Structure formats: C-alpha cells, structure tokens
Amino acid sequence: MPEVAASRRVTSADIAKDVGVSRATVGFVLNSTPGKKISEATRARVLESAARLGYQPNRAAADLARGRSKIILLVLPDRLLGPSMQASLDEGARVLAEAGYALVTQPQARPLGGIPPLWETLGPDVVIGWTTFTPEEVMSMRAAGVRRIRPRPGESARYDQAPGVAEGARMQVDHLHELGHRRIAVAALNDPQMIELQRSRADAAMQRAEELGMETVALRSVDHRDGSSAEAVRIWHDDGVTAVVAYNDDVAATVAGAAIEAGLRVPQDLAVIGHDDSPIASLFVPPLSSIRMDTVEAARYLAAVALHEADGRPVTSTWTALDTRVVARRSTLG
Amino acid sequence: MPEVAASRRVTSADIAKDVGVSRATVGFVLNSTPGKKISEATRARVLESAARLGYQPNRAAADLARGRSKIILLVLPDRLLGPSMQASLDEGARVLAEAGYALVTQPQARPLGGIPPLWETLGPDVVIGWTTFTPEEVMSMRAAGVRRIRPRPGESARYDQAPGVAEGARMQVDHLHELGHRRIAVAALNDPQMIELQRSRADAAMQRAEELGMETVALRSVDHRDGSSAEAVRIWHDDGVTAVVAYNDDVAATVAGAAIEAGLRVPQDLAVIGHDDSPIASLFVPPLSSIRMDTVEAARYLAAVALHEADGRPVTSTWTALDTRVVARRSTLG
DNA sequence: GCGCCCTAGTTGCGCGCGCTACCTAGGGGT
DNA sequence: ACCCCTAGGTAGCGCGCGCAACTAGGGCGC
Numbered sequence A, B: 001m002p003e004v005a006a007s008r009r010v011t012s013a014d015i016a017k018d019v020g021v022s023r024a025t026v027g028f029v030l031n032s033t034p035g036k037k038i039s040e041a042t043r044a045r046v047l048e049s050a051a052r053l054g055y056q057p058n059r060a061a062a063d064l065a066r067g068r069s070k071i072i073l074l075v076l077p078d079r080l081l082g083p084s085m086q087a088s089l090d091e092g093a094r095v096l097a098e099a100g101y102a103l104v105t106q107p108q109a110r111p112l113g114g115i116p117p118l119w120e121t122l123g124p125d126v127v128i129g130w131t132t133f134t135p136e137e138v139m140s141m142r143a144a145g146v147r148r149i150r151p152r153p154g155e156s157a158r159y160d161q162a163p164g165v166a167e168g169a170r171m172q173v174d175h176l177h178e179l180g181h182r183r184i185a186v187a188a189l190n191d192p193q194m195i196e197l198q199r200s201r202a203d204a205a206m207q208r209a210e211e212l213g214m215e216t217v218a219l220r221s222v223d224h225r226d227g228s229s230a231e232a233v234r235i236w237h238d239d240g241v242t243a244v245v246a247y248n249d250d251v252a253a254t255v256a257g258a259a260i261e262a263g264l265r266v267p268q269d270l271a272v273i274g275h276d277d278s279p280i281a282s283l284f285v286p287p288l289s290s291i292r293m294d295t296v297e298a299a300r301y302l303a304a305v306a307l308h309e310a311d312g313r314p315v316t317s318t319w320t321a322l323d324t325r326v327v328a329r330r331s332t333l334g
Numbered sequence C: 001g002c003g004c005c006c007t008a009g010t011t012g013c014g015c016g017c018g019c020t021a022c023c024t025a026g027g028g029g030t
Numbered sequence D: 001a002c003c004c005c006t007a008g009g010t011a012g013c014g015c016g017c018g019c020a021a022c023t024a025g026g027g028c029g030c
Helices: A012-019 A023-031 A040-053 A059-066 A082-098 A118-122 A135-143 A166-178 A192-211 A228-238 A249-261 A279-283 A295-311 B012-019 B023-031 B040-053 B059-066 B082-098 B118-122 B135-143 B166-178 B192-211 B228-238 B249-261 B279-283 B295-311
Strands: A071-075 A102-106 A126-129 A148-150 A183-189 A220-222 A243-246 A271-273 A290-293 A324-327 B071-075 B102-106 B126-129 B148-150 B183-189 B220-222 B243-246 B271-273 B290-293 B324-327
Touching: A012 A023, A012 A040, A023 A040, A059 B059, A071 A118, A071 A295, A082 A102, A082 A295, A102 A118, A102 B118, A118 A135, A118 B102, A126 A295, A148 A295, A166 A192, A166 A243, A166 A271, A166 A290, A166 A324, A183 A192, A183 A228, A183 A249, A220 A228, A220 A249, A228 A249, A243 A249, A249 A271, A249 A279, A249 B279, A279 B249, A279 B279, B012 B023, B012 B040, B023 B040, B071 B118, B071 B295, B082 B102, B082 B295, B102 B118, B118 B135, B126 B295, B148 B295, B166 B192, B166 B243, B166 B271, B166 B290, B166 B324, B183 B192, B183 B228, B183 B249, B220 B228, B220 B249, B228 B249, B243 B249, B249 B271, B249 B279
Parallel strands: A071 A102, A071 A126, A126 A148, A183 A220, A183 A243, A243 A271, B071 B102, B071 B126, B126 B148, B183 B220, B183 B243, B243 B271
Antiparallel strands: A290 A324, B290 B324
16 A cells, blocks of 8 residues: 655655665666666565555656656647547557656647747657748757757658648549539638648649649638638639638638528539548538548657657658548538 | 857856856856845846857756746646637746746546556646546645645535536526527537536536426437437437537537438527537537637636746636626527 | 676766855944 | 944755666686
C-alpha cells in the first residue's frame, strides 16, 4: 500500500536510504541504464521500495541533469482534420507516454494576438510540425533551446508539399470532373489565421481544374453570419457554376445551406464538396461529400517521427504513403 | 543584433562574465527580485547584455531551483463548448504567458486506452478543472507532485454543480416548455468517454421537466452511423413526443437530420434543441436552437483562477456569474 | 602467491538557477 | 572617534538526478 504522502516528495535518496544502497544504484535500476550490471536481488529491492514509497522522479531535476526535457510538441495547422485527428493521436500519445514522453498538441500553427508560441514557454525537446516552419519560427525555437525540429528546416518548403493539402484539393476537383461538372467555384473562409493553408488548397484546386480543362471563377470567401454566402451562391448560380469546392466541411455546409435557403437543389442545381470529413459532413442534410485522410496512419507516422527524434528509434512508415480519398455523399451524387 | 547561437546555450553565468558582475546580481535583475536594490546603471547593463547574447533561462534549472514548474494544465470535460472555448482561452493563455506560465489544455477530462494523464508526464504546477476531480485523480496528481488543484478537492462535489451542466439542460427544457411542448425526449450520444457528463445533463433535464409538469420518455442514445437515430425518431414520433433535448449540437443535428429524412418537419412535427452553440448549430438547415455560454467570461475566470494559484493574484470574477442562455433558432421556432 | 579481470556496486561532480547569508564602502549622527 | 545604517553588491549552498570515474571483493589461470 502506498504510504501517506508526507509534506516532502519522495526522492531517489529516500529509496537509497530505505534499501541501503547508494543513490547511483537506485538511478541505474530505475533507468535501466545500459552497461550497468545490478544484481537481480538488489534490483528487485529497489523497485519494491520505489513502489512502496510512491516514488515519482522529479522532472525538473531529471531534465536538468539530462540536458533535455521529455516534452514533445506537435503543431497542427488550423484544425486540419479536426476531431478525428485528435482521436487518432491518442494512440501516438500512448506510445510516447510509455517511453516517458509527454505529447502536447498545439492545434493552430500560428497563434495570433501576441501569444508566445508554446515552445518558448514549455521548453520541448522536440517540435513536430505537420508542415514546415518559417525561418523565424525555427530561429525562435532554436533560441528557446529546442534541439530537434521536424520537418527539418528546408526539408519541404511549403504548405503545398504537406500531405493532404494539394492532394485533397486535387481530389475534390477530380471528383467533380468525373461527375461531369465543367464550371466550378472555390469557396474559402474569412479567417486570417489560416490564409496560407487556404491559399495553398485553393491554388492546387484551381491548377487541377485548369489541367482538366475546367473553367473556374474567382475565389470567394463566405461567412454564414453575414450575407456573403447567399450572395456568393446567387452569383455563382447566375454565372453558370454547377459545383463548389469548399475549403473544409464548415465552408461546404455554409454554401450548401445558402443554396438550400435560396431554393436551389443540392446537388442538382449546385453540387458541393468539402474537406476533412468532419462530423458535420455526415450530419448535414444532405450529407456532404468530403475528403478523408487516414488520420490513424498520419498520427502513427507523427508519433514514429517523434520517437525517432527523441529516442533514435527507426521510422517505419512514410509520410507520402498516407491514404487520402474522396468520401462521396449526396451533396455531389444526388 | 543577436549573436550567432553557439553550440552551448547562453547561461546567466555568461551574462555575469560579460557584464562583469556576479551571477547573483544577474539573477536579481532578471527576476526583479523584491527587496533587492540594484543600481539603475547595472540593471541596464545586465539587460542589454542579456538581450545581446540572446539569453533564455533554462526552464529545467529554474524549475528545479524554484521547486515548482511554470506549467498550468487546464482540463476541460468532453469537448465542452468546443471551438469557441478554445478561441476564448487564447486571451487567458496570453495573460499567463506574460507571467511566464505556459497554458496547456487537455480537451477531454478522462483519457481512455491507458494513456497516462498529462499531469503525470508534464509536471504542471497547477491543474485547473472545469469540474471537480475524482479522489483517484487527485491522488494521482498529488503523487505526481502537483501542488495546486482547482476546484479544491471536495469543493463542489460533482458535474451537477459545474456551470453549464445542469444550468444549460434546464434552459433547454424551459425553452421547450415556453413553446408549448408537453411531452419531450432526451437524446444522448453513444460515447463511453463522457457518460458522466451526459448523465448529469440528462438528469437535470428530466428533473426540470418533472418540475414543470412535462412528460418525458426514456433516454435514448443515437448514432448517425447505424439506424439508431432513425429508429429513435420514429419511436418518439409515434409516442407523441413533440420535442427533443439533445446532449449537444452534434446529437441535435443527428436527430434533426433523421427527422427530415423521415419526412417530418422540423420543428412543426419535431422540435430539437442542442447545446454548446457550436458551428454546426448555425450551419445546419434549419439552424439549430442551442445553449450558449459566455466562453470569453469563462476563459477569463479560468485564467484568473490559474493566476491566483500560481501567483497569488486575487480572483476578481466568479464562476456562478457565468452567462448561459438560449439561442433560439428555427429548429424550435419554426 | 601474484597479477588480472569481471561483477556489483560507490563516490562525487555537474547541470543552471534561486536565493539566503554575508560583505563592503560610504555617509551621517552623536 | 565611534557606531550604525543602507545601498549595492558577492560567495556559495541546495534543488534531485544522470552519469563518469573509481573501487571492494571475489574467481581464476599460471
């Protein structure tokens, strides 16, 4: 049974005293230090004592002595892939926790309003990003003592190369093309926080449309709170647009909603496809076609990269193998 | 201009050497230690040197010496209040960052699948919860060296007392009662991760209905992926239920969607009210009535509590003053 | 008996910072 | 001349742990 927690925390010295060995021996046992032989008998006594006394190593002291912390910071752009990604990350967090690492996720890539990035205040040992960081961000991390950064600075230059950005946008367009649409619009969101990501997705979509010989109309931002979505739908419809590529499922819902309110039929008068396959896509009436990425695999990959940086373990899967595909629903199929 | 970062990090000893004073003096200046007078001239030289050399204090060392970390962990139940809460917390994070604290939020209260709670691996100085923690959780925190826990163990016993739990559920029922509904159903979600919270909200709703002399039917869990929502809607409608209180907006959308697909009119044949006023509530067609809490004020309060625990600053606002109200939309108003 | 190696440990330093206790020069009151 | 006070510092310990360098105590070949 664990003893009543005294005012002072249990340190490794307490265990040493309790067992009757030196503090170093305790450390060797608890850390299973390679290259150190400790007899099975002693090892057992140390472990028993640690459990009985309720020993928890002092993070600050361990970090200081080791010269690095055990925090891994994961930076996701926007709320890319949203709730499903979060859930999938649990598995990665579990694996990392087993190795003694804490996984902290920062949902938005670029916090606004003068909030210092988490890596400055947390002191993570590793920062993993979905996309590449800007040179300023890298400098800030380095100054804050972050030793390992992934993707490596300059490894993959921009959002365009990150999985699920250009890929998903192209698939949206391909899907509409296959269904016979020849004149499409791209809908974005009025959010300064993710201009970059939106821009990249929109560019990829436009480019793909051009490759396929489709016509596109100018990018428009919609917001369900003002009249912009209703206006956009009216303009598009008058302009002969038959389908809309939306930045994400919220935008798709906004557009589809505005179309329905305007008396148009979705998808007969205006088809809509979203991105990320978030809950709203399947809950909306009609259900929204969307792009789904294999978040489980993505999370597994990110965890593997993190463990590689932290522990030196080999990375098994690869980024580019990520499965991305269209989830066709009634908002395009009718 | 900041110098090129050498291999070794800049320590306060480097500054001391650079300025020509002792390390203690550097510490006094950088921490503005109360009760220590340092001449303005020396202070300026230290600060200049720190900036020039790009000094960043070593968190681990500071934490060790201080005996406490500068991490504040915020535990939110479920994804209560979802994205809006997250956004509102930014302000709190900024204030805390100014005081040198890192705010880490853990979205779900009780992680599943053997993931150790973040407080074990992160070593936060303060843990703030939206609701009270279980005795086991408190013990686990204590063992992990967490010194300050809010709400204080035993301060407010259960979910029922947390703001936005019973309150919101009662308002949902009140709203339906005012609109003339007399026989209602309560819809939950099939998610083991938040049984407690759902149970509390459902209980509060049922109890309120009874107080108002309304009839209720048994609680049902719905899931849009199987046929359970369609079945629930059919049963409810056959049973004379005219309105549904949903655990959250996703559940409300599920129910409303199933009703529409079944050819019922929302709200004429079946009214639905959600909770949290998440994006889907306003994007759905018809837009869903919901419960909105003042997340800005909530976040401000949580930040104030955190700062109080960390810094000893007084707490100005109060928990109970939180503004919770119905956002009436077409899913109940018609 | 002697030198050698191997096992199972121990001693002790260093990590970088917070902070208490101490020191010193100069000034003013008596 | 003496003492005391204060501003403006300095010396150095302690935090708990990781780990390198060292060592006591055998077994073993020659």
